[in-house]
Amino acid sequence: MENRGEAFMNKNIGEVLLDEKTIEKRVKELGEEISKDYAGKDLVMICILKGASVFYSDLSRAVKVHFKMDFMSISSYGDAEKTSGIVSIKKDIDTSITGKHVVIVEDIMDSGLTLSYLTRLLAARQPESLRICCLLDKPERRECEISPDYVGFTIPNKFVVGYGLDYEGYYRNLPYVGVLSPTAIH
Ligand code: IMP
Ligand code: MG
Secondary structure (H helix, E strand, O other): OOOOOHHHHHHOEEEEEEOHHHHHHHHHHHHHHHHHHOOOOOEEEEEEEOOOHHHHHHHHHHOOOOEEEEEEEEEEEEOOOOEEEEEEEEEOOOOOOOOOEEEEEEEEEOOOHHHHHHHHHHHOOOOOEEEEEEEEEOHHHOOOOOOOOEEEEEOOOOOEEEOOEOEOOEOOOOOOEEEEOHHHOO
16 A cells, blocks of 8 residues: 555645634633623533544643533435435434533534434433534535534635545544545545
């Protein structure tokens, strides 16, 4: 197998949309906002695996209030380009969220179908409150009435990778968010 190192990954990126410094600054701001909003409240932040893992790891350390971490792994039916909105839970959270304040942490809101399904599912467990925090938002692609409560960046309708976001499972470890070149997509 060809050596697919850093240079290989970088050469497949057509455009760097958000560099490391820009992301770092914005994640700190989101952390401050969440810290202010949830001071004195019983908070659970749910990381949606795998895409949100990198964002969650930085965001959680920028949140300065007491909170519980939990993780959920879901799979949505549909292809890489388009989700159907039908989601199945591969790994559920371990914590009870009934009566708690909950923030769902996701990598990106695209059609919105995944998060719309997920919020309905979690709302049925009767949390005290339920909000969504997304690193990225692509509002042009929305197919249902939903918007994140906390947004890192609003981006154009382009397929992006890095900082947790993948193409066929790869590129999640890029420290920045970039647009994948059409030549790297097959
Ligand atoms: P939605 O249900 O259409 O909002 O889909 C959201 C999911 O699609 C995200 O959690 C991502 O896994 C994936 N996704 C949407 N847009 C992109 C992108 O530009 N790059 C990588 N993954 C994406
Ligand atoms: Mg994904």
